[in-house]
């Protein structure tokens with residue numbers, strides 16, 4: 060290990076211990092103290108044995124008083140060891156819970172702290188988060204416990220080496236030197252094990268994914284209809300097999316490879332033992348000294364092996380922290396201004412997209428040179444075929460991503476310079492993949508504005524969204540979703556609830572990304588009338604495929620393959636006879652066909 064690497068490792072250890080100590084400073088310090096105390100006890104007991112033997116072999120008038128003293132010390136040491144053991148176990152368990160919660164909180168805070176969505180669209184981010192989350196329940200404590208055992212072992216070993224060194228000065232050096240190759244070997248093996256674990260992060264995610272597909276209600280129907288159970292089970296077992304194969308190889312290496320280093324340290328112990336015996340034969344040592352050296356050597360052999368093991372465990376655990384800090388040091392890709400500009404109280408000029416281009420991190424260009432304006436109080440509808448870039452445009456408006464080229468301004472100020480929290484605070488949004496919170500109806504709505512506790516407003520928002528809460532078992536207080544045994548809503552009812560949440564916030568800018576996809580035509584018609592009434596004075600950006608609904612918009616923007624190809628009112632675009640007119644006629648024909656069919660069936 061070169062100096063640079065050594066410095067990095069030392070910094071890493073320092074940062075890791077600081078993190079653990081931050082979670083419970085007093086308990087960690089106390090535990091460390093207990094372990095050092097416990098660690099020094101074996102050397103004390105061994106030393107007391109030597110004194111006893113020497114006293115017995117050289118009896119004098121003070122011998123009985125000396126033996127009494129030794130017995131008191133011996134008894135106190137044994138008792139102390141017994142008293143301390145349960146307390147260290149108690150502290151370890153106590154700290155385990157705290158450090159797990161502490162690290163989990165740090166991870167969640169970090170993930171939640173990202174203002175943009177880019178990290179969430181990166182597979183490695185998820186894989187790292189998964190590994191870190193999973194191991195957070197034992198790695199931090201393992202590091203602490205391994206450190207404590209390491210300190211305890213070191214204290215015991217140093218004590219015993221001192222005893223041995225007092226007799227033969229070079230013997231401790233020999234024993235330590237012959238143990239070092241084992242330390243290095245085991246460290247390397249543990250590091251390789253950790254690399255192996257990281258190399259199967261994808262498989263670990265696959266296991267979670269396929270297991271949840273096979274066990275959760277939302278996938279249960281398709282799996283049964285298409286008979287996918289066995290297929291996914293095979294893929295699950297395939298991921299398990301890869302994981303077992305990789306980790307099995309690492310475990311085998313760990314069991315097999317340290318044999319030569321073990322033989323070396325055993326040879327040093329045997330040689331030392333033989334040397335001391337020869338000294339005893341030549342009467343160069345007292346019987347007491349001989350006994351303690353023999354005792355110390357036999358203990359040292361095991362202790363040095365344990366020490367080697369704990370060194371390698373420390374290496375393994377510290378690698379978890381290396382990953383953890385790497386994750387924690389992840390920089391926010393979205394540049395947030397240090398001194399943000401305030402969001403205008405009332406928008407005057409509106410929002411302007413100027414030659415906006417955007418590519419996702421995979422490099423595909425999704426928006427090209429898009430230029431348009433949204434005036435305050437205007438309702439804009441975005442239409443276009445699947446994958447045209449409508450939702451991406453909404454993401455840029457919410458500043459989940461920044462444009463790759465061009466700019467978005469609000470009353471002339473670049474969106475990047477605005478106070479992002481305040482900007483988002485003005486918005487209400489119903490996304491395509493809105494969240495179904497497994498909470499009560501009222502809570503679902505009131506999450507729209509945590510600062511408002513007006514239950515009557517929540518009821519009104521439900522009413523405006525067209526959600527009939529009176530038919531639910533406990534009205535507004537009905538618990539929803541299966542997670543906690545609540546009532547399940549239909550897709551359309553959930554969607555209305557998401558709309559109610561957006562209404563409850565009473566936003567200046569309402570974003571609706573296919574808000575009615577799951578809603579029946581009559582409810583959709585009622586809802587759009589409500590939108591028109593409620594949106595009075597608000598700016599609305601609506602994405603929809605149902606062109607019958609966009610006629611209420613002040614302006615319609617047509618996107619195709621990431622480009623804005625047409626814009627105008629419904630009538631203007633029909634008169635233009637372009638993409639919109641074609642799409643509208645196709646849909647109208649389908650509706651006409653349907654109503655003719657209805658009439659025919661009626662007749």
Ligand SMILES: Nc1ncnc2c1ncn2[C@@H]1O[C@H](COP(=O)(O)OP(=O)(O)OP(=O)(O)O)[C@@H](O)[C@H]1O
Nearest residue numbers: 180419421425443444445446447448449450451452
């Ligand atoms: N997170 C992402 N990473 C990479 N590419 C993405 C991501 N999200 C969307 N895309 C790609 O960007 C393009 C535009 O997607 P977008 O969701 O904006 O289209 P859309 O017009 O809203 O489509 P739809 O009507 O089907 O909802 C698509 O080709 C899609 O594959």
